[in-house]
Amino acid sequence: MPRAEKPAKSVGAASEASQVRASNPIFNKTLGQHILKNPLVVQRIVEKADLKSTDTVLEIGPGTGNVTVRILAEAKKTIAVEMDPRMAAEIQKRIQGTPLQRKLDLIVGDFLKVDLPYFDVCISNTPYQISSALVFKLLRHRPLWRSSVLMFQREFALRLVAKPGDPLYCRLSVNVQLLAKVTHILKVGKNNFRPPPQVESSVVRFEPIQPPPPIDFNEWDGLVRILFVRKNKTLLANFKTRSILKLLEDNYKTFCALTGRPVPPDFDCKEAITQVIIDCGMLDQRASKMDQNDFLTLLNAFITAGFRFTS
Template sequence: MPKITTQQLRKNTQASAANAAVKPATIGAPQRPPRAAQKDGAADGSRHFGPMFNKNLGQHILINPLVSQGIVDKAGLKQTDTVLEVGPGTGNLTVKILEQAKRVIACEADARLAAELTKRVQGGPLQHKLEILHGDVMKRDLPFFDVCISNTPYQISSPLTFKLIFHRPIFRCAVLMFQREFAMRLVARPGDSLYGRLSVNCQLYSKVTHVMKVGKNNFKPPPNVESSVVRIEPLNPPPPVDFAEWDGLVRIAFSRKNKTLAANFKATATMQMLEANHRTFCAANGRIVEDGFQIKGAVLGVLEQLGYGETRASKMDIHDFLKLLSAFHDADIHFC
């Protein structure tokens, strides 16, 4: 046998120790993904279909086909209808609309979801009926449509509602999904706890009815609140009311809706605003403000004349507010 020197023995010992420190991988053992990768896929179901949904944009996709069909049925679609859909998402509701309408214009702000919807109908018999508008619906002029259907992103509920109400030409109806509390405010009647400025403003220009309740488990990912569907039918012709004047009156009346109208109108800031408006109106129309004119006496006089001084806004209906606005205008008192 060849001789092994002390130096060679030391080197062999060090090499063996280094090899022993390296543990071989277990064959067939599953590789656990990084902790961040486990979270990215969304235990909340946000990858249920296509790209991850963005909750900050209100992307909660309706997945219950029975609810989708119920919404379409309540719209009463005709084969000649052009339908505007706001927030189509991945198209679960869109395909049901396409089956019954002549044309669907889908407005989607998220380019990823617009691409998913395009792929869903591409090459099929419904492709020629669909037009996709990419962008924020609140920043663009709406095209002509007969019916609007929307699983509405909740953060644009109020501006979208009034954008539709004031859209011309007047459409037949809109069937819209909203957060339940917002929906119940739209349909609230005098005396209801949720009756307020939103109720009055919407009901002045349209007939609003509650269609159905929709639980949060009908969406992916599920929202934190329950939802409801309402049907809005714009009045045709609309009432000949200046909305800025109307809203100015209603804003004061509901500033503290359980206080009397007299108490709300007596607020110093309110009286100063009404006096400035009165002087501006008189100057613009060639009228002279009478010596000793007191805006407070004029306002309270109108309320007393109509018997509304001790009335609360929460108990007043549309006709009460129209009557009050007309009386204020007769007294040259304006709200904008």
């Protein structure tokens, strides 16, 4: 997945030599390092972040620092997490001795393994192999941030924003949209990068839902995981497999034991599941057509009936 870069504006004492170094780095192909050569695209990405002069910005994968310099000029502070020490060195050289130096905290390491400090806004050009993990790490972070503007592989981005009935609507769509408002804001073609990557890209904006829905996300995801195994089948069809029935029956009996609730002597797990779905009026419903309210209704009904989706 490409990293977004642009020729930086001259800020303070930033030297021309440092800009030359930044435009000609040695790239690590395994990290998906590509330069975004269109400065207008970079400008739009930063503009869509709606930065304030009081903001602390988290930038993931800053590369040589072209976007970083643009952020530093507009925000109070930038925390940049860069995995490649060579790229981190380029950023430090670029702003050394300028007024921007004091506004940057640079963390060299794997974003998925570092502890994140407080931030207001996140901007990232995300390697496709960590896209999902990155999104959910951000959405789990507390305190919640104001917005994130993230670049992804085009198909991944379209899955994030897909709605019920769309071919790309999936478990990822449902889980992310439970926690955030997600908007596709910009397509970025291959030819905007040097060298051109193999995939098209898109920029997506996230705004966390505040307060977050008062549900156990693990329970939610457990239900959604089952339903999207075969998203175009009826709900009941997804619960008929032996492994799913055993999981839910074991969880039901464990819940009863923990809460002192007697298990009916004639308890039939499949029949009980069917009754929950009927009571919700969803016997003919399919996950591919269900919205957030449908999933919430179904989850609440299952929990009320004593079913759990995590062991």
